[in-house]
Amino acid sequence: MAVTGHATQSGRHYDAIVVGLGAVGAATLCQLALRGARVLGIDRFAPPHDRGSSHGESRITRLAIGEGDSYVPLVQRSHAIWRELEARTGRTLLTQTGGLVLAPRDSAANHHGKPDFLRRTIACAERYGIRHEVLDAAGIRARYPQFALQGDEIGYFEPEAGFVRPEEAIAAQLDVARALGAEVHVGERVDAVEDPGHGGAVAVQTDTARYSATQVVVAAGPWLPDFLGAPARAAWQPDFEVYRQVMYWFDAPGAAADFAPGRLPIFIWMYGDAQEDYMYGFPSADPARPALKVATEQYAVTTTPGTLRREVGADEASAMYASRVAGRFPQVAPRALQTRACMYTVTPDRHFVVDTLPDAPNVWIASACSGHGFKHSAGLGEAIAAQLLGRPGGADLSAFRRPSRG
Template sequence: MPVNGWDAETAVIGLGAWGSAALWQLARRGADVIGVDRFAPGHAWGASHGGSRMFRITCLEHPDLVPLARRSAQLWRALEHDSGEELFVRSGGLLIGPPDGPITGGTLRAAEAHGIEVEILSADELGERYPLHAAVPRGHIGVREPGAGIVRPEASVRAAVALARSAGARVLTGSRVTDLVAVPGGVEVVTATGTLRVRRAIVTVGAWLSTLLPRLPLETVRMPICWFRPATGTGGDGGDDSAGSRDSAGGKDFGLDRFPVFMREAGGGQVLWGNGRENGHDVKLGLEYGGGGFRPMDPEDTDRSVGAEDWTELARLLAVCVPGLDPVPARVAVGLFSRTPDGQFVIGSPDGDPRLIVAGGCNAHGGKHALGIGEALADLATGGETRMPLDFAHADRFPA
């Protein structure tokens, strides 16, 4: 019901990991908020699907991300408490590579600078403790971060939206926003079925930011996610999806406890990432910077089909790095995200206009920060400021 001609104080447009968190934070403060999404919460068309996302505090991407990750970890506890669901599996995580490589070196620097607990394992120690990483070359190390783990994106999104609804937020799904029109004192949010008049809009449309706000220099990118099963006779018959199942013949166990979430420098600039069987999902793996990695894509293109080019290079690498998996994936999915020229997020109001608050450009590392970003967006919407150090992500940092 419009009040004084406004349908709500705030609209959150896009209810993926970031937008659902903002909606939850605003609703739990009693704010007058409406959430809008073109799909249903927890869908598989954008960035927030695939069962798991790596969570770590040792953020290599920017030093100011560490407080955001720490705050997100606290907020995940709150989301778990309020929803009664396990959404963050604190299994620990491994960053593997040469000691001075970008992943391990960056992790050690972040740990030292921010006092984050980590444990350094030699290649031999790593192989003893985590036999599935026994093929790590001598001279490489494993940095174990006990506070790392995986967050469950779909379940977290659904939980945040459900809690927001029960705290009074209105939610419109199946509503695609086609335009945002600045009007005196607010914004008109134009959808295919009508127009909402709100005082401000938080725009968290992920990969679709490049089409909804084309003035930001964002590129939409497609990234395959692959699930593998142990090869017959090495780690199970491929038919048992239960986390932690052990094959008595080969003794190879791809459960999360023995194959925790990891990133591993695999040479030639390639980074292998993934996690063991969890919550009914097979072993999840992906590859960055190499063949089968990122490819630009029009977010409005609904073709999410996959081909051998999405996993051939990954399968080749697995044979060397993690022997024991069937090289043909049991399942492949596609994730879409937006990327910025400098690899950092975009958070804030372009041109300083408080009617529009944008958060995007996750560059495929924003899942762990979702709840902290949601809180920061709620702060910006309600008080114009956040205590998170987000200047590095300023929306106006790009040359016109």
């Protein structure tokens, strides 16, 4: 696979082709179609699928973004767009359970590369007028007795936080795009994207056909690093690393109701100062299968989509339970009901990348969401579509451009 700087004669022509229909690509395709563009979306699998970064039942969403203020307009728009998509499609996408960000009072714990993430979150909520409360341990216990606290914690509570269902959100956006006339090709792999420069049409070569488009958006998620052609690779590739991450659903026998949406908020719990002293979690999104869903993050070992170990060992679930869940959720048992492996595509500063390629000005790279992308994806798709078509609206994406390399 490569993005290169020359094009040969092409078949059908589109205003835009979106390569990869995960969180970012499905949103972009949908928003382009909503704006009347003639669009084609291509994916090597059949989204929503479990091969990339956008599976596993739920993703946290919160409005006060400790990762940086540039993300707040994206997530605000995403919540509004998900509600519009729910009304159009009848699917349930966004469940607002309330959300807690928790840390010991004296901690300045780092999260997603940002020091003192809890206080950054509180400050962001204050700047943007986002409804919230700051609770002490007694206040958290009174509301959520499921958490066994040390007593020195403070918690940021945001009532509009919750979770979005990734598979449903992708399916809804692809349904809407198709209904508006977008072509969606699944099971077709893009092998090359060729931009002649100087405003010429971009050619997209797949394993079965060749197309041309005025502009192309590459939203290939963890496949992005091996997708980039040589000049872009030289400039960008060292910035992208892919990491295996695991989600666990633990049984809460006899206490299922306490781990249902409405009774348990989504949470980010930094119980110590080290990066690994951390977990985040959810109530089960499936009422038929009550559980506590938890995960942490590892940045020690990189992987690739081709070599990812998708099975999760019983030893991994035992270690997760022993190191993080035991003693912090007394009602939760060691039995893992379900486990799933997934991939983060991460930049060193943990920020997104949304930019045209240095040697291919009509090819956008929109991805590398560094493990916090889903909550922003609908707003990101809207902003990319507006910019691509030269239309007003959409959040400002300038913070996500790559610094120019001399």
